Amino acid sequence: MATRDVVIIGGGFGGLEAAKSLDGVDARVTLVDRENHHLFQPLLYQVATASLAPGSIAMPIRSVLARQKNASVILGEVVGADLDARRVTLRDGTELRYDWLIVACGAQTSYFGHxxxxxxxxxxxxxxxxxxxxxxxxxxxxxxxxxxxxxxxxxxxxxxxxxxxxxxxxxxxxxxxxxxxxxxxxxxxxxxxxxxxxxxxxxxxxxxxxxxxxxxxxxxxxxxxxxxxxxxxxxxxxxxxxxxxxxxxxxxxxxxxxxxxxxGVEPASLARALDVPHDRRGRVRVDASCAVLGRPEVFAIGDVAGFIPEGSEEALPGVAPVALQQGRFVAEQIRRDLRRLPRKTFRYRDKGIMATIGRSRAVVQGSVKLTGLLAWLAWCFVHVLYLIGFRNRFIVMFNWFWSYVTFKRGARLITARPGTDGHPTPMPPTPPTPRASEDPAAPPA
Ligand SMILES: Cc1cc2nc3c(=O)[nH]c(=O)nc-3n(C[C@H](O)[C@H](O)[C@H](O)COP(=O)(O)OP(=O)(O)OC[C@H]3O[C@@H](n4cnc5c(N)ncnc54)[C@H](O)[C@@H]3O)c2cc1C
CATH class of the missing domain: 3.50.50.100 (FAD/NAD(P)-binding domain)
Structure with a gap:
């Protein structure tokens, strides 16, 4: 029975990759996320524009880690941490003790003070x-x-x-x-x-x-x-x-x-609640091994971290490959700690960037530059490759093929009633049905 605890905050790209990479390690791994699912954010815009159903880009975190014996999942929101006592606190008051903490809580939308x-x-x-x-x-x-x-x-x-x-x-x-x-x-x-x-x-x-x-x-x-x-x-x-x-x-x-x-985006609000050094954009400052400055047992990875590579002045960008590679890297450092080996320096392998503009339209910048159909095909390939779950990959590919051939969008459901649930009221108001006493045509009482 393992006696050491790794707590991971966030089951996004970085946190989930770290948890998976800790499979077989002699430590209990507890992943806490306020959502029950891992979300493939790069395809969110396709849910927002009715191309894909929400379920095809999300996967229950619990099911991803179901077979990993040393891992457990908690649905909950971390609201703070006592780093000296090595404890994190959840919104419901639960406290989790850790030997290593991986902060991977990502970013949130920024309205620049508005x-x-x-x-x-x-x-x-x-x-x-x-x-x-x-x-x-x-x-x-x-x-x-x-x-x-x-x-x-x-x-x-x-x-x-x-x-x-x-x-x-x-x-x-x-x-x-x-x-x-x-x-x-x-x-x-x-x-x-x-x-x-x-x-x-x-x-x-x-x-x-x-x-x-x-x-x-x-x-x-x-x-x-x-x-x-x-x-x-x-x-x-x-x-x-x-x-x-x-x-x-x-x-x-x-x-x-x-x-x-x-x-714009800014680090998730939890980052500000942690008593750690921050950079001017509010990201957690980390050393070459992705550990928080002055706290070797606390790692920060992905969008929440401000990792500055050697010889550079700029922190790494907030993209999925950075989070994935850092997730794998910090898991390796925990293994090294357990074997009393010195930590390594994280080096980002930049494979390029891409963005899509629409059907058959995209741009790719990497070892080659691509635009148009070829770039779009490369974009489709990479996004399906990184999507978690065979079923999701199949559904997404099928949906893309269907939309490509028919120009139809399968996920055009409206579940909100117009004018309710905080939604806009674009529907013109329906005139109220007059009650008998107010009906001008009704005979006077
Ligand atoms: C719309 C959109 C499109 C994108 N497109 C691309 C793209 O095409 N290519 C690319 O490389 N990158 C893209 N990105 C960026 C990429 O998704 C992020 O860089 C990546 O998700 C960062 O991974 P992460 O693990 O740091 O955080 P995330 O993946 O955001 O995961 C953070 C997790 O932490 C959880 N969490 C947050 N706060 C708490 C808390 N207090 N307690 C418990 N859990 C918490 C969240 O619920 C979430 O599950 C896109 C992002 C967005 C929003």
Missing amino acids: DEWAAHAPGLKDLRDAIRIRERVLLCFEAAERARDEAERKRLLTFVVVGGGPTGVEMAGAISELGRQVLAGDFRNIAPTDVRVMLVELADRVLTPFEPDLSAAAARQLRELDVELRFGTRITHVERGAVLLEDSRGSERIETEVVVWGA
């Missing part, structure tokens, strides 16, 4: 966000079909995506395809040209981590999908039904029911 915008401009970070966006988009089409005046119809068919990073680019391309190629055909009063999708970006190009020629290729592919690109533009206000933009020419109010926020 958290009040969150209600009107959802980010895309978990399944709830994706379903909320999907329902808003679909509800807008339903309402536009019945809208009586032209201005209202225009407002309902205007979609604003904030941020020209991979999430913004993917969302803008996918909303445009959904609206113009899929939905418009199913409605009697909506033409493809009625749909307006804007992508707002402060920089002068999309996908700034890519080289300028690939950014230009992505912009061209977005324009082919009729996405309106607004560079050098900032958001100054978001409210229910409208967003204010500002560029060098002045400010403009755009009437819209759907604003998708893809402009």
Whole structure:
């Protein structure tokens, strides 16, 4: 019976990979996540735009680790830790003792000090966000079909995506395809040209981590999908039904029911609650072995960590391969600790970056540069490869094939009632049925 404990906070890319890599180690591994599932975030935008059902990009963490004898899973939220006493505390008061702690709680959407915008401009970070966006988009089409005046119809068919990073680019391309190629055909009063999708970006190009020629290729592919690109533009206000933009020419109010926020992320809120050194972006500062500065028994990996490679001034980017490689690496360091071997230095193997813009459209930057169909095929291959579970891979591939051939989207469910559950009220109000006593046609009592 093992006497040592490894506690892992977060079952995302980094945490789950660390847990799996600790299979067979002489220690109890406890993974805590506030969700019961591991989520493949790179395909979230396809749930938000009705291409994929939520279940095809998520996998119960418990079932991933079911066969691993030294691992157990707790559904719960970690709210704090006493690092001197080597204990973490869950929201329900449960305390977990550890010999090694792996902090892998990821990132959350950042509104740059305007958290009040969150209600009107959802980010895309978990399944709830994706379903909320999907329902808003679909509800807008339903309402536009019945809208009586032209201005209202225009407002309902205007979609604003904030941020020209991979999430913004993917969302803008996918909303445009959904609206113009899929939905418009199913409605009697909506033409493809009625749909307006804007992508707002402060920089002068999309996908700034890519080289300028690939950014230009992505912009061209977005324009082919009729996405309106607004560079050098900032958001100054978001409210229910409208967003204010500002560029060098002045400010403009755009009437819209759907604003998708893809402009920024910050470390998950737990990072701030930990008594550890942080960098200027709030990430946990770590040494060359991914251990928190001054705390060799605490590792921080993935999006929550600010790992600066030797000879560089910039921390590694918040992408899945960094989290996966660090998850594997810290598991190896725990094995080395158990054998009293010295720790190693983490070296990131960068295999390149990619982003998709829509059907047959993508950009890839790695040992080769690709755009268009070839890039899109490479993107499909890599994303299916990293998706967890044979069933999910099969379902996703089948859905893509089906959508590719038929131009249909299988996951177009609306479960929210229009105007309830905090959703927008794009449906025109139905006149109340008059009660007998109020019915003007009723005879006076
Ligand atoms: C929409 C979107 C698209 C993306 N596309 C790509 C892409 O194409 N390619 C790419 O490489 N990367 C992409 N990324 C980034 C990639 O998903 C992240 O870099 C990666 O998920 C980071 O892994 P992680 O383990 O650090 O965190 P995550 O995978 O985010 O996992 C963190 C986990 O911690 C849990 N958690 C958080 N706080 C607590 C708490 N207090 N208590 C308990 N559990 C907690 C969360 O529920 C979550 O399961 C994308 C991200 C998003 C949001």
